[in-house]
Amino acid sequence: xxxxxxxxxxxxxxxxxxxxxxxxxxxxxxxxxxxxxxxxxxxxxxxxxxxxxxxxxxxxxxxxxxxxxxxxxxxxxxxxxxxxxxxxxxxxxxxxxxxxxxxxxxxxxxxxxxxxxxxxxxxxxxxxxxxxxxxxxxxxxxxxxxxxxxxxxxxxxxxxxxxxxxxxxxxxxxxxxxxxxxxxxxxxxxxxxxxxxxxxxxxxxxxxxxxxxxxxxx
Numbered sequence: 001x002x003x004x005x006x007x008x009x010x011x012x013x014x015x016x017x018x019x020x021x022x023x024x025x026x027x028x029x030x031x032x033x034x035x036x037x038x039x040x041x042x043x044x045x046x047x048x049x050x051x052x053x054x055x056x057x058x059x060x061x062x063x064x065x066x067x068x069x070x071x072x073x074x075x076x077x078x079x080x081x082x083x084x085x086x087x088x089x090x091x092x093x094x095x096x097x098x099x100x101x102x103x104x105x106x107x108x109x110x111x112x113x114x115x116x117x118x119x120x121x122x123x124x125x126x127x128x129x130x131x132x133x134x135x136x137x138x139x140x141x142x143x144x145x146x147x148x149x150x151x152x153x154x155x156x157x158x159x160x161x162x163x164x165x166x167x168x169x170x171x172x173x174x175x176x177x178x179x180x181x182x183x184x185x186x187x188x189x190x191x192x193x194x195x196x197x198x199x200x201x202x203x204x205x206x207x208x209x210x211x212x213x214x215x216x217x218x
Contacts, residue, residue, distance in 0.1 A: 001177070001178050001181070001183055001184075001185055001186070001187065002186045002187070003174060003186075003187045003189070004046070004186065004187065004188045004189065005189050005191065005192050006042075006043075006046075006188075006189065006190050006191070007189075007190065007191035007192070011042070012042070013039055013042050013043075013190050016035040016038055016039050016190075017039070017167070017168075017190050017191055019031070019035055020032055020035045020036065020167075020206050020212075021204065021205075021206045026206070026207065026212055029212065029213060029214070029215070032212050032213060033085040033213050034085075036085040036086050036089070036138055036167060036209070036213065037085045037086065037088050037089040037092070038089060039086070039089065039167055039190050040085070040086040040087065040088065040089020040090045040092075040136065040165075041089040041090070041092050041093055042089075043089075043090070043136075043165050043188050043190070044089060044090040044092070044093035044094060044134075044165075045093055046188065047134065047163050047165070047186075047188065048070065048093065048094070050163075050186070051070040051071075051072040051074070051132065052070065052071045052072055053068045053069060053070055053071065054068065054069065054071045055067065055068050055069075056068075056069060072131070072132040072160075072161075073098070073130070073131040073132065074094045074096075074097040074098070074131065074132045074134065075097060075098040075099065075100055075125070075126060075128055075131050075132070075133050075134070075159075076090045076091055076094055076097045076098070076099055076100070076134045076136060077099075077100035077101070077102070077125065077133060077134065077135045077136070077149070077153055078100075078101060078102075078135070078136050078137060079101075079102055079103070079135075079137045079145050079146075079149050080101055080102070080103045080122070081103075081210050081213075081214060082137065082138055082139065082208075082209040082210035082213060083136060083137040083138060084213070085213055086136050086137065086138050086165075086167065087099075087136055090134060090136050090165070094134075097134075098125075098126040098131070099126075100123075100124065100125035100126065100128070100133075100153055100156070101122070101123070101124045101125070102122065102123045102124075102125075102148075102149045102152045102153065103121050103122040103123075123152045123153075123155070123156075125153055125156040126156070127156055127157045128153060128154070128156045128157035128158065128159045129156075129157030129158060129159075130157070130158075130159070130160050131157070131159050131160060132159065132160055132161045132162075132163070133153065133159035133161070133162045133163070134162075134163045134165060135149060135150060135153070135162065135163070135164050135165070136164075136165040136166070137149075137165075137166055138166060138167040138168070138209040139166060139167065139168060139169075139202060139205075139209050140164070140166040140168070140169035140170065140173035140174065140177070140187075140189070141169075141170055141172075141173050141196055141200055141201070141202050142170075142172060142173060142176060142196070142200055143172070143173040143174075143175075143176025143177050143180070144176070146164060146173075146176075146177060146181075147176065147177075147180045147181075150162075150180070150181060161184065162181060162182060162184075162185045162186075163185070163186050163187075163188060164177055164181065164185060164186070164187045164188065165187075165188040165189075166187075166188070166189055166190070167189075167190045167191075167209070168189065168190060168191050168192070168193055168202055168205055168206065169187070169189040169191075169192045169193070169202075170192065170193055170194075170195055170196055170202055171192065171194075171195065172195065172196065174187060174189075174192070193205055
């Protein structure tokens, strides 16, 4: 399984990551959402290099141009609600893509809030049979949401290829993807942080992506 960690290279993604991690910057939800979206756009651009392409003729006002364009039928899938700005970034690049959504949210199963379960209750997706599936969500912490989202999406068909994309990941989350996703899956990460705290939040991370994008939930 291939893992791309953008923090290991010189890329503007690092600037956006520095800003969304900053406590002061996080006070402005619009700026926070915008940077999540921009990281999605840049990761989508990089993923576009991995698609299959075919040359075709395009008629211009002055002649005919030979252009190489993607042949993959792409579906961008996300986990609500935190994934919505990230999803938008991908859709800004793959503007003809299909879209899939699943609600998969964490529920603490003990009073100390150290044991986490994942609850899935909503799914909307086109057929995924033979398509290139991009599962995108800002946080790859335990990997549980990605796994259950993936299993839910599989009820709509078997993709040709799968890409998992996140803003920040943990080694534990990446290991979970390795155990539960096909071997030819590629994982794309803005950064890989050392681990999680006792409440299963990524450290140093940047906090709860959904709350920072849309406000606290009850």
